[in-house]
Amino acid sequence: MEVDQEIVKLKTALNSFYSQVVTINRRPLLTTISDANIVLNALKDSLNAEEKVESKAIIDDRIAKLEAGIAEANGVHETKSVTQGQLNEAEAKLKILIEEGYAELDAHNKYKVELSIAEDRVNNAVAGEGDGQYLQSDIDALKASITKSKSDYEIAKTVEEVKSITESLIKSVKDFEAKVIVVNKESLANAISDAEEIAKDADGKYYASAIEVFINEINNAKAIFNDENASQSSVNNAIESLLNVQAKLLESIIPDKTELKSLVNDANALVKKLEAYDSLKDLKEELSSVIKNANVVIENEDATVEQIAEVINSLKDTIRKANDSIKGFESVSKSELQDTIDKAEALNKKDYTKNSYSVLEEAIKEAKKLISKNDVTQSEVDAATARINNAMNKLVKINQDNNGGNNNGGSNNNGSNNSGSNNNGSNNNGGSNNSGNNNSSNNNNLPQTGGASPIVTLVLGSAVAAVGGLFLKKKK
Secondary structure (H helix, E strand, O other), X not given: OHHHHHHHHHHHHHHHHHHHOXXXXXXXXXXXXXXXXXXXXXXXXXXXXXXXXXXXXXXXXXHHHHXXXXXXXXXXXXXXXOOHHHHHXXXXXXXXXXXXXXXXXXXXXXXXXXXXXXXXXXXXXXXXXXXXOEOHHHHHHHHHHHHHHHHHHHHOXXXXXXXXXXXXXXXXXXXXXXXXXXXXXXXXXXXXXXXXXXXXXXXXXXXXXXXXXXXXXXXXXXXXXXXXXXXXXXXXXXHHHXXXXXXXXXXXXXXXXXXXXXXXXXXXXXXHHHOOOHHHHHHHHHHHHHHHHHHHHHHXXXXXXXXXXXXXXXXXXXXXXXXXXXXXXXXXXXXXXHHHHHHHHOOOHHHEOHHHHHHHHHHHHHHHHHHHOOOOOHHHHXXXXXXXXXXXXXXXXXXXXXXHHHHHHHHHHHHHHHOOHHHOHHXXXXXXXXXXXXXXXXXXXXXXXXXXXXXXXXXXXXXXXXXXXXXXXXXX
């Protein structure tokens, strides 16, 4: 982490340094200084030959001023932090002093000055295609002009002829200087400036590998810009190369993975939620697989926008599917089923027959399983509710079951009472007491549930006795 921070600081420092570097052209001032020295030497030669005191004073003044001007121009030229404006100003001031000194020379010394300047141009000319350079053919043309001027000067007889030779030489030098190769680096400078602005904010926005290539290409472009021998074609190539690399950098923008990371967090939480639903096991595994693929993309520094978008869509689809499935289960209402279970469990098991209550118990048991499960449907819950209600409706009470049996038993008891020696003729003759005794004895042995009460038996016995009495009276 500390190493990365130091790299960022270094890059920032380099960008700051490069932004302050300005390439200036010192060549014109250097050429003017050379011309001034040629004129200075000519003035000194002229001073020695001059006999007039007034003329000597003027020449001596020009020499002093020119020497001071040359010294000042050299100081500006050697200054490292000089601006192009300062260089241009020093050159202009020195040219004025050259003209003033040149004006004090006679025709022959002026020719010698122009000859020296022409020879200086040839000697310092660099053949090539770089900025400030000349084609070899142009250099050769100036050489030929110099040779011709020398030949013409040797046979010149008048001052006018010397002046004409001098003017011709001046023209040749001007023509030569006009043919200097000028390499236009303005477009390259603009391209470098734009690239540096992009590089300042590149860290964290573009992939590190692309940034490294981009920085190297900026440095290559600067090398071409600072190369005095660089041709226009090399400058143009540097511009094209820098723009191409810049375009690739802009294409290598690091996609925003914020949404993807947020979706992964949501999906992880959803996986835990899906664990509560056994029937959604396959969906949980599917979502886990999508999360795994998403994490691979997150860790991949070279992941493209398309790759991130694809895994985001996959996550969204699977999350939506899982949420819909869970929502379907969460919307199931179990309140009615729970109420029905509570109602059924409030019944007293002892009040009902074993067979009928066992059906209810089984229904309650199955219903409770549904209550404890998360992944149940509303139809399953409704069916369980209906099953319990149906079981309760079919419950059979133990009292109702015994009444039916006791009635049959009463019939049996009456049969047994009427059978045997007790129901013979002597019993009938015995009157109501025997009948009452027998009924009373038999009633004591019957179950209390479902049988005839003693009062009913007594009433029936009395009625039989009365009917018997009436029957006897009529017979008498």
